[in-house]
Amino acid sequence: MxxxxxxxxxxxxxxxxxxxxxxxxxxxxxxxxxxxxxxxxxxxxxxxxxxxxxxxxxxxxxxxxxxxxxxxxxxxVVHCPEGRKLFPGMSVLRNLVLGAYVHRADRAGNRRRLEEIFGLFPILDQKKDDPAGSLSGGQQQMVAIGRAMMGRxxxxxxxxxxxxxxxxxxxxxxxxxxxxxxxxxxxxxxxxxxxxxxxxxxxxxxxxxxxxxxxxxxxxxxxxxxxxxxxxxx
Ligand SMILES: Nc1ncnc2c1ncn2[C@@H]1O[C@H](COP(=O)(O)OP(=O)(O)O)[C@@H](O)[C@H]1O
Ligand SMILES: [Mg+2]
The missing domain is CATH 3.40.50.300 (P-loop containing nucleotide triphosphate hydrolases)
Structure with missing residues (x-):
């Protein structure tokens, strides 16, 4: 609670x-x-x-x-902030991985989690190497939610x-x-x-x-x- x-x-x-x-x-x-x-x-x-x-x-x-x-x-408790707050010049993947900062020692766990997020948002898998700033507004919001989900x-x-x-x-x-x-x-x-x-x-x-x-x-x-x-x- x-x-x-x-x-x-x-x-x-x-x-x-x-x-x-x-x-x-x-x-x-x-x-x-x-x-x-x-x-x-x-x-x-x-x-x-x-x-x-x-x-x-x-x-x-x-x-x-x-x-x-x-x-x-x-x-x-993980916060997905208003306005998305992505790093627009960094790839979608790098943005997502930032959300796992506190779990950085658990690389296998982070890989599993990333696959789950790509399951939730398949378009992010396709665009994982693109700069986050090149995505549509909806896709950027998916990155923001995905990044928060990487925080488990x-x-x-x-x-x-x-x-x-x-x-x-x-x-x-x-x-x-x-x-x-x-x-x-x-x-x-x-x-x-x-x-x-x-x-x-x-x-x-x-x-x-x-x-x-x-x-x-x-x-x-x-x-x-x-x-x-x-x-x-x-
Ligand atoms: N950093 C800040 N400094 C001064 N006032 C702020 C700051 N952030 C928010 N406020 C004020 O606090 C109130 C609540 O803001 P906020 O929590 O952003 O509301 P909401 O998210 O519901 O729009 C507003 O009057 C806003 O202007
Ligand atoms: Mg607000």
Whole structure:
């Protein structure tokens, strides 16, 4: 279980997160909804050790607050950041292998893992020697997810994977996310694309201005008229 308890985060004097409590149980796919600036990425940055928050972020027996990013990956929590953050001039393969940095001693394990990722994203096998920056937006997002998977997450933090992608590509992306989740990885997914995200998620939290304002099962939120008005537009 990944569990945030009363997590707060300031940037200077600006309070980006106020007393956030939420959880993703093992095997769950949980979505974070909220407008731009609500605090979704800040939650991920706190959980992956890029920002130092207060409160508790627990994963299994580990307290993540205070750990370095590499220790958090070792503990099983891997962050796939907003905007993909690839090295565009490096090959797809080199980008993927970077995600396995904390496991670099286990070369056989990394080779197996790479084959699994090529199974999930066959196009990346075909393009493994191409510069990552030459790929389409959807393919670059696959590299970003694949790189995170090379970190062997037990919990994967996926920040806006569908951003800027065409509708057909978005659908394929959500299918793969669901497939990763069904294979046993807990997924916390930040999304603007509320309808598609709620369709694949088990539960969701709605954030506004750094606070959780609503939580519930995806089905209930899909039927909620306020959610439909604010995030789905129907
Ligand atoms: N490095 C930063 N310095 C100052 N303010 C920031 C920084 N990063 C994010 N913020 C602010 O924190 C709030 C939450 O941002 P963010 O977590 O990126 O939200 P979301 O991912 O939901 O769009 C926003 O008001 C944003 O402007
Ligand atoms: Mg964000």
């Amino acid at each position: 990944l569990k945030l308890e009363r997590v707060s985060l300031n940037y200077g004097s600006f309070r980006a997160l106020s007393d956030i409590s939420l959880q993703a149980r093992d095997g769950e796919l949980v979505v974070l909804l909220g407008a731009n600036g609500a605090g979704k990425s800040s939650i991920f940055r706190a959980a992956s050790g890029l920002e130092v928050a207060t409160g508790h972020i627990r994963f299994g027996t580990h307290e993540l607050i205070g750990l370095r990013p590499s220790q958090i990956v070792q503990a099983g 997450p037990r919990a994967l933090l996926l920040d806006e994977p569908s951003l800027g992608l065409a509708p057909l590509v978005v659908r394929q992306m959500f299918e793969v996310i669901q497939q990763i989740n069904r294979a046993g990885t807990t997924v916390l997914l930040a999304e603007q694309n509320a309808f598609a995200a709620l369709k694949v998620a088990h539960r969701a939290y709605v954030l506004e201005l750094g606070r959780v304002v609503l939580e519930g099962d995806s089905d209930a939120l899909l039927r909620n008229p306020d959610i439909r008005r604010a995030y789905i537009g129907a």
